[in-house]
Amino acid sequence: xxxxxxxxxxxxxxxxxxxxxxxxxxxxxxxxxxxxxxxxxxxxxxxxxxxxxxxxxxxxxxxxxxxxxxxxxxxxxxxxxxxxxxxxxxxxxxxxxxxxxxxxxxxxxxxxxxxxxxxxxxxxxxxxxxxxxxxxxxxxxxxxxxxxxxxxxxxxxxxxxxxxxxxxxxxxxxxxxxxxxxxxxxxxxxxxxxxxxxxxxxxxxxxxxxxxxxxxxxxxxxxxxxxxxxxxxxxxxxxxxxxxxxxxxxxxxxxxxxxxxxxxxxxxxxxxxxxxxxxxxxxxxxxxxxxxxxxxxxx
Numbered sequence: 001x002x003x004x005x006x007x008x009x010x011x012x013x014x015x016x017x018x019x020x021x022x023x024x025x026x027x028x029x030x031x032x033x034x035x036x037x038x039x040x041x042x043x044x045x046x047x048x049x050x051x052x053x054x055x056x057x058x059x060x061x062x063x064x065x066x067x068x069x070x071x072x073x074x075x076x077x078x079x080x081x082x083x084x085x086x087x088x089x090x091x092x093x094x095x096x097x098x099x100x101x102x103x104x105x106x107x108x109x110x111x112x113x114x115x116x117x118x119x120x121x122x123x124x125x126x127x128x129x130x131x132x133x134x135x136x137x138x139x140x141x142x143x144x145x146x147x148x149x150x151x152x153x154x155x156x157x158x159x160x161x162x163x164x165x166x167x168x169x170x171x172x173x174x175x176x177x178x179x180x181x182x183x184x185x186x187x188x189x190x191x192x193x194x195x196x197x198x199x200x201x202x203x204x205x206x207x208x209x210x211x212x213x214x215x216x217x218x219x220x221x222x223x224x225x226x227x228x229x230x231x232x233x234x235x236x237x238x239x240x241x242x243x244x245x246x247x248x249x250x251x252x253x254x255x256x257x258x259x260x261x262x263x264x265x266x267x268x269x270x271x272x273x274x275x276x277x278x279x280x281x282x283x284x285x286x287x288x289x290x291x292x293x294x295x296x297x298x299x
Contacts, residue, residue: 007231011240014224019247021217022092023255025084028209032084035213036077037196040188042214047182050223056176065172069180072168073187075161080188082158090151091258093249094135097268098155100245103278104128105163124278131270132156134263177226185218238279242272 025035051058061069086095104125111117117125135152165184172180229237245268252258260268277283 003231007228010224011228015243017221018244022087023251028206033195036080037192038210039213040185043218044185046215046219069183070187073184075164076184077188079158079161082154086151086154089147092252095155096245096248099159100275102159102162105160120283124274128271128274131267134267181222
């Protein structure tokens with residue numbers, strides 16, 4: 001029981017930290033590529049330090065495993081680039097809510113690969129899609145059409161690449177999660193090194209914000225998240241994950257005064273409700289088999 005309680009607190013803290021990422025990205029004032037580059041660089045140092053301190057031996061990897069891990073790093077970095085770009089087009093809260101269509105990206109990918117999808121899954125998918133449509137209609141509330149469409153498209157694309165990252169991570173199960181994350185951020189450093197801007201780096205350069213993104217939002221958050229996943233059953237992980245978009249909405253409102261309109265609340269609630277139903281198996285006849293399926297997907 002004590003282990004589960006610790007897992008709950010770790011998961012909650014990880015989601016709170018995740019919900020504040022958007023504010024730090026915007027407050028840095030740097031181009032998206034630079035923010036992601038520094039997050040990867042500092043995050044790699046932080047994760048490397050955590051791995052060394054925990055004395056986790058590095059496993060000898062085959063060439064195919066290395067290629068998969070690097071591919072996961074590429075998709076993860078693209079995911080960050082797209083999501084951070086979405087923050088500049090629409091509010092952080094709305095971007096994060098749309099980004100929570102990730103589970104449905106996995107469902108759609110399963111359809112492409114021939115996986116059978118139940119009617120209940122289709123119902124949750126259609127409900128989430130309805131939420132996106134409602135958000136798009138919020139242009140009537142004062143958003144510029146081009147920015148709104150671009151922002152939602154970027155957030156949906158980010159969710160797609162996150163789903164690809166999750167699929168790749170499943171195939172790396174023997175590799176410890178911290179090691180996977182370490183390889184991923186190192187891949188990001190190599191990817192973005194030719195594109196990052198290194199001048200001018202002056203006294204006003206936002207080192208504090210970048211260090212927070214790299215150490216807290218990457219190194220510490222990954223440690224908390226992976227530790228919680230090892231201690232908690234999948235339904236609890238799924239339910240606590242909704243702290244992330246809620247914190248993002250609150251932080252966005254407090255930091256930038258972006259309060260969702262009534263129609264945006266409706267669209268966001270539809271998406272989050274559909275994601276909750278999908279993740280927690282609402283409406284399924286055999287919840288035990290649904291939970292077992294979730295456990296297999298988590299692996």
